[in-house]
Amino acid sequence: DVKVTQSSRYLVKRTGEKVFLECVQDMDHENMFWYRQDPGLGLRLIYFSYDVKMKEKGDIPEGYSVSREKKERFSLILESASTNQTSMYLCASDLRGQPQHFGDGTRLSIL
């Protein structure tokens, strides 16, 4: 079974901090994705990556950046956290044309 592991289930940070969310997948998937999930808004794509050191903006990239130095690891970075970035963050991975596999999410609170 594919395993997508997000490093933290819950995280509390302060406004202005630089925040790192880590995601690792163990199935050699080419593609990795970061979403945020908010009530009534579904899953919104922040950034995705089709290969190592490659990144593409999703629908809501403002205030975020990403890093993919190794194929199995995809990091989401909040450069200067703000309260409107309080949300559930989901990482996913897939092979081209195949379904996405999700991690269990990181619930991030910015105080």
Place this chain on the structure above:
Amino acid sequence: GENVEQHPSTLSVQEGDSAVIKCTYSDSASNYFPWYKQELGKGPQLIIDIRSNVGEKKDQRIAVTLNKTAKHFSLHITETQPEDSAVYFCAASKTGNQFYFGTGTSLTVIP
């Protein structure tokens, strides 16, 4: 880009009854339509999917139908059980491209 709409946002059914969730999409080039189930505290899990060359697919109590002409697809759950209670998401994608998700349906099965 693609736009996926999902209805209803909440659904309550009696145990043993059927549940139907509907989604529409806007991009006629979309050709892959997965459905995900998200239980409390967990990430979305794939439960069934359908590709555009198929009109219907079944897996035990779950079925998905696709109408390419009308650009809509539906999830059908028969003989519902309390463990079916969760949030369900539909999605649409073109092969190799990003996924676009509906806003979710919270299904409650009343014992």
